[in-house]
Amino acid sequence: MSLRTIICLGHTALDRIYRVPHLPAGSTKVRALAFGEVGGGMAANAACAMSRLLDPTVHGVEFWGRTGDDSAGRIMREEFGQYAVAIPHLRVFPGCMSSQSAVMVDAAGERMIVNYRGDVPTDDVSWLPFGRVRDAAAVLVDVRWLEGAFAVLQAARLAGVPSVLDADLGDVPIVRALVPLADHAIFSEPGLVNWHGGDDTATALRAAVAAGAKIAGVTRGDQGTTMLVDGAFHHVPAFPVRVVDTLGAGDIFHGAYTLALAEGKPALDAARFASAAAAIKCSRQGGREGAPTRAEVEALLRR
Numbered sequence: 001m002s003l004r005t006i007i008c009l010g011h012t013a014l015d016r017i018y019r020v021p022h023l024p025a026g027s028t029k030v031r032a033l034a035f036g037e038v039g040g041g042m043a044a045n046a047a048c049a050m051s052r053l054l055d056p057t058v059h060g061v062e063f064w065g066r067t068g069d070d071s072a073g074r075i076m077r078e079e080f081g082q083y084a085v086a087i088p089h090l091r092v093f094p095g096c097m098s099s100q101s102a103v104m105v106d107a108a109g110e111r112m113i114v115n116y117r118g119d120v121p122t123d124d125v126s127w128l129p130f131g132r133v134r135d136a137a138a139v140l141v142d143v144r145w146l147e148g149a150f151a152v153l154q155a156a157r158l159a160g161v162p163s164v165l166d167a168d169l170g171d172v173p174i175v176r177a178l179v180p181l182a183d184h185a186i187f188s189e190p191g192l193v194n195w196h197g198g199d200d201t202a203t204a205l206r207a208a209v210a211a212g213a214k215i216a217g218v219t220r221g222d223q224g225t226t227m228l229v230d231g232a233f234h235h236v237p238a239f240p241v242r243v244v245d246t247l248g249a250g251d252i253f254h255g256a257y258t259l260a261l262a263e264g265k266p267a268l269d270a271a272r273f274a275s276a277a278a279a280i281k282c283s284r285q286g287g288r289e290g291a292p293t294r295a296e297v298e299a300l301l302r303r
Contacts, residue, residue: 010043010142046255068096134159143170153181180212239279248287
């Protein structure tokens with residue numbers, strides 16, 4: 001059996017993470033308890049999570065995106081290698097700065113993120129190998145690169161390849177352009193409110209399906225996930241854990257969900273698998289480095 005690739009396209013950033021006793025308010029200075037420097041970004045984190053969860057004899061994962069030729073870009077490229085994420089189509093743009101973030105995480109696991117998106121060009125997608133999408137097991141895109149995500153979602157729909165949109169907080173016009181092309185539009189709770197303009201979950205998810213998504217869902221932290229599948233609403237409970245750090249939990253949910261679809265699981269089973277993966281991550285410090293292994297997720301599912 002030939003190896004099938006899962007394609008993740010979107011944002012990669014270098015996260016500089018500060019552990020603080022509390023999140024700051026107003027003009028102040030806070031002394032960090034610890035510091036770390038790791039790769040981040042929605043689709044990038046999802047790709048790394050998938051790599052820990054997949055069977056390497058069946059699936060591989062690639063990240064498609066953009067970096068500058070600065071030190072942040074070099075660190076990110078090296079880290080993808082450590083996670084066994086292939087990056088043949090992570091393009092380096094000379095003379096440009098990569099996306100970088102300062103992330104503060106408090107003792108309760110809540111976070112504050114300040115991101116500079118960099119100055120890498122976004123409009124040229126001609127270098128992306130769209131022909132490879134038709135052979136993919138699934139694709140995942142985020143909302144940080146409209147031109148690339150739009151083109152890959154179009155190619156996936158044309159080829160009948162399952163596609164997932166990580167519809168987190170983003171520019172509303174971008175999210176509205178991408179939702180109609182995604183087979184599975186999975187929102188964060190703030191992202192759903194931002195996109196729809198109201199806090200009625202049922203109405204917002206119905207609007208996503210009416211716009212063109214085949215299945216819509218929203219993750220709600222410890223309140224679980226609400227899914228709209230074939231016209232019916234379903235609640236997928238969260239797994240109770242002692243929360244240490246929520247950084248990257250949504251990204252890991254989306255990565256695990258996409259992998260489960262690539263493995264042939266139906267949407268509700270995929271959401272349960274992803275909920276378990278995200279719960280384990282929340283019980284640990286760190287973003288992508290807190291992603292669980294397949295054995296850990298399956299053990300939690302059995303319990």
